[in-house]
Amino acid sequence: MAWLLSFDSRNTRDAYRREIMRWFAFCTETGLEPLKARKSHGDVYKRWLELQAGASIPAKTMARRLSAVSSWYDYLVDEEVIDANRFKATRRPKVQRNRSETTALTRDDAHRLVAAADADFGPARLRTAAFIRVLVHTGIRVEEAIAAELGALGWARGVRTLRIVGKGDKPKIRRLPVEAAYALDRYLEDRARRAGVEVAELEGRIFVTDTGGRFYRSSASELVTRIGRQAGIESKVTPHVLRHTWASIAKDLGANPMDIKEALDHESLNTTMIYLHTADQLERDPSQLVAAAVE
Template sequence: MPPPDVPVLPRPTATPALPAAPVDVTEAWLANRRLSAHTRDAYRRDVTAWLTWCAHTDLDPLRATFLHVNAYARALEGSVGARTGRPLTPATVARRLSAVSSWYDFLVKLRAVDANPVAGADRPRVDRDHSATVGLSPQEVDALLAAAHADTGPTAARNRAVVALLADLGLRVGELVSLDLTDLGVERGHRSVRFVGKGGRPRRRALTPPTAYAVDAYLAERAAAQGLPPAELTGPLLVTATGGRLDRHSVFRLVRRLARDAGIASWARLSPHSLRHAFATTARAEGVPLEDVQDAMGHADPRTTRRYDRDRHNLDRDPAYVIWAARSRRTPG
C-alpha cells in the first residue's frame, strides 16, 4: 500500500528495461563520478529513498514524469528528518532532488530514459543568502577550544586535535573523518594536509602551529600506547579507542559535549559545521578576501561562501565610504 497522503499518479503500461538492476545502475553512476566517500553515501541514500517511494506508489522509475517528481517533493516537504525530528528544510529537499536528477542524467546517457523528469520539476527555492547553520562567535570558538584543552581522559588528546582541525581549517566533518596519516605532509616549509573534498576535488590546506602541535601531541600519545615511534603509525588519522576510524556521529557528539562544558547557550543545536561556519565568518570579518575564503572552503560557487559572511550587510562596509574617501583624497583642500 502507498504511504498515506502521498498522491499516486497513473503510470504507462509499457515498461522499459534498465541495463541492470537499479542498485547496480546506482553503483555504476556513483563509480562514474569523482566523489568523496561521504558524498557518495549521501547520494546513494537519496536515490534509494526515491526508488523506495516509487515502489510504494507502484511507479516504474523509468516512466516517471515531472508530475511524479513534484509529488515526491511535496511528500518530502511533509516528512520529518530522522535525526532532527523536524520537517525537512527546503535546502535538504533540493539536495535530495539534485541527487535524483544526477541519477537520471546518467540514465539519459545510457539511453534508458529519453529525458530527465527532475529537470521540469518544481524544486524548492533555496535562499543562497542564508545559512541555517547555528554559528559561533570568535569568543565562543575560543571557549570551545579551551574546553577541549581542559578535557581529560584517554581520548582527550585526540579530541583536541579534532576541534583544532575543525576550528582552524573549517573542514567538513566528512573531510575530517576521512583523513589518513599519509595525508599529512610538509610543503615549502608549511605543515600541510591533503584530502579529497566535495565533488571529488583533491585539496590541500596548511596546518597552523597550534593545530600541528595538537595533531603531533595526539599522534605521540597514540604511538606510545602502541609501543611505536610516531612515524610507524598507519591507517586513519583519527581513530576510536579500539583503533577504528572515527565517525561523523562521534564528532557531532564531541562538539556538543565540549560546547556544553564551555557554557555555550546553543550547545544542543551545534554541529561540526558550526565551526566551519565560524571559520568563514571570522575570516571575512578579519579582512580575508572572499576568493581566498572560497578556495580554503572548497566552494565552487562564491555565492555559497558569501552566505557564511553574516557581517557583509554591515553598513560600515558599504563601498560608498571607500569611493567617498578616494574622492576626498583627489579633491584639493
C-alpha cells in the same frame, strides 16, 4: 551502482549514496516500487522526511535530497531503464542563493569551544582536542578531515602542512597552525603509545576511534555537537558551523576574501561572500538604528 560511480568526487558519491538509501527506506516503508515513482510520491516523501527529522527541514537540505533522488531517475532514463523521470516534477522548495541558513559562532564562542575540547574526558579526549582544533583553525570540511591520511601531514617552507582532498578529488595543501599541530602531535603520540609502536609506524587515517577503527562522519558530527553543548553554546554546533566560523573570524582579522575563498576551496567568490555576508547579518541589521531614531 554505476550511477554513483558516474560522479568524480568521492564526497559527492558518499552524499548521494546516503540520499538514495534514504529514498529506498521510504519506498520500503510505504510499499512503493521505486521504478514506479511519480510526482505525488515525491510530495509524500517530503512530508516523510520531515516526520523522520521531527521538524521542518531547511529548504536547501530538502532541495538537495530531492535533487539527489531525481538525479538517479535521470540516470535510469539515460540507461533506458524507465521511459521518463516523473519524480522530477516534485515541487522543490525555493532556495535563496545569496544567503546561508548557517550562522557562524562568535570569536568568544569559538574560544569556549576549543577550551571545552581541550577539557574533554575519556580515552579519546586527545583526539577530540586535535579534531576540533583542526576544524576551527583551518575551516576544512569535515569529510576532508576524517579522510586525511597520516601521510598527508608534512612540512613546507618551515611550516606544518596538511594535504587534503577537496571536492572533485582535488588535492590542496593547507597550512597547519602551530596550536593545531601541537594538539595533533599529542594525540598521535598517545595513539602510538597505546598501539605499542613509534609514531612513524602508525598507518591509515589521522583520526580513528579509540579502538583504532574508522571515524565516521556521523560520529564526527555528533562529537562537534556534544562539545558545543559542553561549551555552553546555545545554538547547535555542527562541522559546517565551524567552517562558517573560520571564515567569519578570518574576515574580522583582515584576511583577504580571495585568500579565504582559496582556503575554503570554493569555486566561486560568490559562495565565499555568502559565508562572509551571513556571519554578521544580525549586527548589520538596521533595526536598532531605526528604533533609536524614533524613541
